[in-house]
Amino acid sequence: xxxxxxxxxxxxxxxxxxxxxxxxxxxxxxxxxxCVIACVAENNIPINDESHYHEGRVMSWIRVERYxxxxxxxxxxxxxxxxxxxxxxxxxxxxxxxxxxYHNNEGLNVQVYNRCVGTRYCAxxxxxHARSFNYWExxxxxxxxxxxxxxxxxxxRGVMEKCTMCVQRIRRATRGRDDVPDGEFAxxxxxxxxxxxxTFGDLNDKSSRVYELxxxxxxxxxxxxxxxxxxxxxLKKVED
Amino acid sequence: xxxxxxxxxxxxxxxxxxxxxFNGCSVPDExxxxxxxxxxxxxLVTGRDNYYATVSPADGEGLLVRVMEGxxxxxxxxxxxxxxxxxxxxxxxxxxxxxxxPDRIAQPLTRIAPKVGPFRRMGWPEGLETLKATLEAxxxxxxxxxxxxxxxALAGVVRSFANAYGARAAGFEPIGQAPLRRAVADVFGQxxxxxxxISRANYIISFGADFLGTWxxxxxxxxxxxxxxxxxxxxxxxxxxxxxMSPTAAVADEWVYVNPGTEGRLxxxxxxxxxxxxxxxxxTDRAYTGGGGLGQIADYRPGAVAGAVGLPVERIVELARAFxxxxxxxxxxxxxxxxxxxxxxxxNLRAVYALNHLVGAANRPGGVIYNPAPEGDRVDSLSLxxxxxxxxxxxxxxxxxxxxxxxxxxxxxxxxxxxxxxLGNVETVVSFSAFLDETAAAAAxxxxxxxxxxxxxxxxxxxxxxxxxxxxxxxxxxxxxDTMAFGDVLLQMGAQLGLxxxxxxxxxxxxxxxxxxxHKTGRGSVRAPTFEEFWKRALERGGWWDASAVAxxxxxxxxxxxxxxxxxxxxxARRYPFHLVPFxxxxxxxxxxxxxPWLQSMPDPMTTVAWSSWVELNPxxxxxxxxxxxxxxxxxxxxxxxxxxxxxxxxxxxxxVAAVPFGQGHAQFTSFxxxxxxxxxxxxxxxxxxxTGALAWAGTRVRITKTNRRAKLPSLEGPDPAVQLxxxxxxxxxxxxxxxxxxx
Numbered sequence: 007x008x009x010x011x012x013x014x015x016x017x018x019x020x021x022x023x024x025x026x027x028x029x030x031x032x033x034x035x036x037x038x039x040x041c042v043i044a045c046v047a048e049n050n051i052p053i054n055d056e057s058h059y060h061e062g063r064v065m066s067w068i069r070v071e072r073y074x075x076x077x078x079x080x081x082x083x084x085x086x087x088x089x090x091x092x093x094x095x096x097x098x099x100x101x102x103x104x105x106x107x108y109h110n111n112e113g114l115n116v117q118v119y120n121r122c123v124g125t126r127y128c129a130x131x132x133x134x135h136a137r138s139f140n141y142w143e144x145x146x147x148x149x150x151x152x153x154x155x156x157x158x159x160x161x162x163r164g165v166m167e168k169c170t171m172c173v174q175r176i177r178r179a180t181r182g183r184d185d186v187p188d189g190e191f192a193x194x195x196x197x198x199x200x201x202x203x204x205t206f207g208d209l210n211d212k213s214s215r216v217y218e219l220x221x222x223x224x225x226x227x228x229x230x231x232x233x234x235x236x237x238x239x240x241l242k243k244v245e246d
Numbered sequence: 247x248x249x250x251x252x253x254x255x256x257x258x259x260x261x262x263x264x265x266x267x268f269n270g271c272s273v274p275d276e277x278x279x280x281x282x283x284x285x286x287x288x289x290l291v292t293g294r295d296n297y298y299a300t301v302s303p304a305d306g307e308g309l310l311v312r313v314m315e316g317x318x319x320x321x322x323x324x325x326x327x328x329x330x331x332x333x334x335x336x337x338x339x340x341x342x343x344x345x346x347x348p349d350r351i352a353q354p355l356t357r358i359a360p361k362v363g364p365f366r367r368m369g370w371p372e373g374l375e376t377l378k379a380t381l382e383a384x385x386x387x388x389x390x391x392x393x394x395x396x397x398x399a400l401a402g403v404v405r406s407f408a409n410a411y412g413a414r415a416a417g418f419e420p421i422g423q424a425p426l427r428r429a430v431a432d433v434f435g436q437x438x439x440x441x442x443x444i445s446r447a448n449y450i451i452s453f454g455a456d457f458l459g460t461w462x463x464x465x466x467x468x469x470x471x472x473x474x475x476x477x478x479x480x481x482x483x484x485x486x487x488x489x490x491m492s493p494t495a496a497v498a499d500e501w502v503y504v505n506p507g508t509e510g511r512l513x514x515x516x517x518x519x520x521x522x523x524x525x526x527x528x529x530t531d532r533a534y535t536g537g538g539g540l541g542q543i544a545d546y547r548p549g550a551v552a553g554a555v556g557l558p559v560e561r562i563v564e565l566a567r568a569f570x571x572x573x574x575x576x577x578x579x580x581x582x583x584x585x586x587x588x589x590x591x592x593x594n595l596r597a598v599y600a601l602n603h604l605v606g607a608a609n610r611p612g613g614v615i616y617n618p619a620p621e622g623d624r625v626d627s628l629s630l631x632x633x634x635x636x637x638x639x640x641x642x643x644x645x646x647x648x649x650x651x652x653x654x655x656x657x658x659x660x661x662x663x664x665x666x667x668x669l670g671n672v673e674t675v676v677s678f679s680a681f682l683d684e685t686a687a688a689a690a691x692x693x694x695x696x697x698x699x700x701x702x703x704x705x706x707x708x709x710x711x712x713x714x715x716x717x718x719x720x721x722x723x724x725x726x727x728d729t730m731a732f733g734d735v736l737l738q739m740g741a742q743l744g745l746x747x748x749x750x751x752x753x754x755x756x757x758x759x760x761x762x763x764x765h766k767t768g769r770g771s772v773r774a775p776t777f778e779e780f781w782k783r784a785l786e787r788g789g790w791w792d793a794s795a796v797a798x799x800x801x802x803x804x805x806x807x808x809x810x811x812x813x814x815x816x817x818x819a820r821r822y823p824f825h826l827v828p829f830x831x832x833x834x835x836x837x838x839x840x841x842x843p844w845l846q847s848m849p850d851p852m853t854t855v856a857w858s859s860w861v862e863l864n865p866x867x868x869x870x871x872x873x874x875x876x877x878x879x880x881x882x883x884x885x886x887x888x889x890x891x892x893x894x895x896x897x898x899x900x901x902x903v904a905a906v907p908f909g910q911g912h913a914q915f916t917s918f919x920x921x922x923x924x925x926x927x928x929x930x931x932x933x934x935x936x937x938t939g940a941l942a943w944a945g946t947r948v949r950i951t952k953t954n955r956r957a958k959l960p961s962l963e964g965p966d967p968a969v970q971l972x973x974x975x976x977x978x979x980x981x982x983x984x985x986x987x988x989x990x
Contacts, residue, residue: 032978047320047339054847056857078901081898083898150348152726198333244981
């Protein structure tokens with residue numbers, strides 16, 4: 007059954023200005039991949055088979071990168087979860103010839119799949135490698151299709167995709183509501199993260215946890231020199 | 247006024263033009279928005295979703311499963327459940343794909359010819375009749391029931407059936423926790439595994455336990471770790487003593503490499519220093535000295551063990567003093583994983599856990615938290631020593647019928663034990679697995695079981711949260727294939743064979759019987775005047791827990807860590823110069839979850855490799871052997887067995903270590919697992935831990951030989967291990983002394 011319960015809502019009414027954002031505390035992250043698999047399950051991301059890895063075409067909206075430093079015995083391995091940074095000055099947006107990627111009025115960098123013609127200019131321009139291109143028609147074994155999330159479009163071949171901060175959850179939670187209590191809902195990655203490395207919320211709400219953390223003394227943004235003004239803030243890892 | 251057609255057209259035209267002109271003076275915001283005002287796909291609502299609470303007995307996690315139109319869509323942590331508090335680990339999400347897996351066994355199967363040849367399909371009436379006839383014909387003492395370690399209602403059903411019928415029940419897990427259990431029992435006098443109060447600790451030293459990755463209850467421990475680092479208290483300090491850099495070692499403040507199997511001796515030397523300096527207030531040295539003074543452990547003064555351990559004396563002293571430093575209180579010592587997997591594993595762990603007595607961390611906030619003694623029936627894992635005896639019974643014909651549920655003996659026992667040969671001697675093997683793993687493929691009859699989201703059950707999570715907890719497992723969807731829960735099959739057999747003392751007619755009844763006991767206490771998270779109301783609310787919350795039901799028993803501290811023998815390694819050090827350090831794959835465990843495509847596709851946190859096996863070697867060592875990244879090497883053990891796998895040059899691997907993950911190398915177990923990578927159990931020595939007879943899985947030595955083959959590793963980072971660019975780092979470090987900067 008497919009219903010569109012509020013098609014008659016007042017589409018001209020602008021919702022309260024929100025700016026959805028995230029904080030990633032690197033001092034909490036253990037690289038466990040719970041965020042990655044939660045995102046895959048929530049957002050109908052195709053199964054990355056072995057060939058995807060060999061070809062460097064892994065589909066993931068969030069990934070945990072690991073960087074080595076030094077050699078045994080003086081060696082460090084550090085983890086950083088990376089996803090679309092939802093930049094205010096997003097380099098991916100102006101290069102899209104068909105406005106498939108644009109900035110919405112809630113601080114999200116949004117991808118409209120049925121506008122995308124697959125030029126991949128946006129992926130070329132993204133310094134965070136946050137975008138995945140559907141080089142193949144996504145295929146699931148028949149039975150596994152039962153698990154697909156009906157709230158999320160299955161993207162077809164030739165379409166770019168990336169983290170939406172689980173916009174389907176945002177819409178469910180905020181539909182018809184101006185005030186949604188901080189922490190009432192979260193994207194799948196944030197919800198799963200056992201160490202609470204990830205915090206999500208409205209950066210325009212000064213009482214929100216995400217606002218407070220984004221102003222922590224350890225805050226920084228990745229590749230700040232590029233001037234992309236991300237909506238994702240990182241908190242530095244603490245070491246001796 | 248009469249309106250002519252001409253006049254109407256004039257006015258309409260003028261009005262239209264005016265509307266366009268005047269409206270153009272102030273274009274409404276929404277008209278210049280790029281965003282489509284139409285309903286986006288995300289706005290569509292496809293049916294109504296329901297969330298059902300259940301538990302995953304394998305992980306001990308409480309779950310909420312989103313169900314729409316009769317199909318499970320998403321597994322999430324149950325915010326109410328005390329173990330995981332709304333969070334979940336990477337493995338839990340795989341339950342969905344187990345449910346809808348395309349290679350599930352769809353209905354009962356039996357061999358066309360006895361013991362050989364292809365299977366043919368049959369219905370459940372024929373399947374149950376076959377099982378009944380088998381059990382009626384068999385001598386009860388010759389029937390062996392094999393399952394993974396069980397807790398909760400299913401353990402009760404298996405035990406009741408085994409007792410009433412006269413069969414034996416045996417638990418099997420490839421990597422058991424017997425040395426850990428023995429150490430906990432000896433050091434703390436506790437039968438249940440304790441919880442660790444990580445969030446309130448100030449200092450943690452962990453020996454071999456990858457507790458933030460794969461060890462025991464990582465989701466629970468990670469919840470505590472987040473608070474330990476950046477909670478409301480001062481940032482805690484973590485030291486990891488381990489022979490391989492695991493994810494826990496990677497995020498630790500210090501990773502201390504010690505020679506394999508010497509973790510216990512390091513703990514003894516630390517104890518020596520602490521006792522010599524003076525035991526901190528609230529602590530006792532009785533676990534080491536028995537009250538007999540420092541002379542009792544004189545052999546473990548730092549100078550005496552430093553060489554064997556591989557650390558300078560000063561470093562040992564430094565570690566000891568940091569652990570006992572009152573400014574670090576409460577301090578906590580954890581041990582497990584590889585530290586318990588040598589021939590001296592239990593002794594290692596006793597020496598480690600006894601450190602908690604020295605600093606008064608036993609059953610104190612921020613330390614080791616005792617759990618109440620387990621209630622109800624259990625099926626514990628047999629040790630490897632006991633499994634060797636079982637295999638002998640199979641070979642001798644003493645075991646005539648084996649009923650096997652999700653215990654993959656043919657994959658997870660060291661190949662040198664020839665479990666396949668032993669099982670082949672059993673007259674009738676009946677498998678209850680949902681998937682055709684190696685052991686199910688050797689069965690005569692397969693009566694496929696449900697997956698966890700389809701069945702009733704209960705769980706007493708271990709470790710618990712420090713108080714009595716019962717999780718209730720309920721079917722969140724109807725069965726997807728023509729399967730039947732293993733517990734229900736046993737209960738039906740019990741009824742048909744006229745067995746007495748079974749806990750109900752169905753698994754649901756067995757779970758309800760457990761819940762009645764909880765209801766009768768009148769305490770805990772759910773209280774209700776009637777049982778039916780209690781049952782409904784407990785199911786809604788995913789279980790019942792009673793924070794007042796804590797561990798009551800504390801026993802006097804005995805001298806349990808007087809000595810730690812040197813480990814015995816399997817293989818001559820000159821001919822087999824590498825320590826083989828196996829480790830559980832982050833998502834696949836020890837191969838139990840290799841059939842789940844999502845879990846296969848999850849990159850290993852340290853190497854970013856997926857879908858594959860690999861051998862981690864030190865880059866300098868590899869260079870000396872003329873081995874390059876992705877060269878295929880032969881890993882050969884002293885038992886003459888070998889595996890092949892490509893090399894990952896890991897800068898954190900010690901020079902004489904070859905680290906290889908468990909999890910791959912299945913011959914069967916669905917199209918997603920079969921024929922992929924190498925099975926480490928193929929080469930592991932079947933050597934035992936001395937005290938418990940458990941598999942000493944970290945005690946095998948190997949030699950590495952380069953082959954003339956190369957194999958591309960499927961990894962996220964690509965062919966070259968990733969390091970940060972000096973001019974564009976993305977990870978920044980805040981120095982705890984106040985400094986700050988990029989990590990290079």
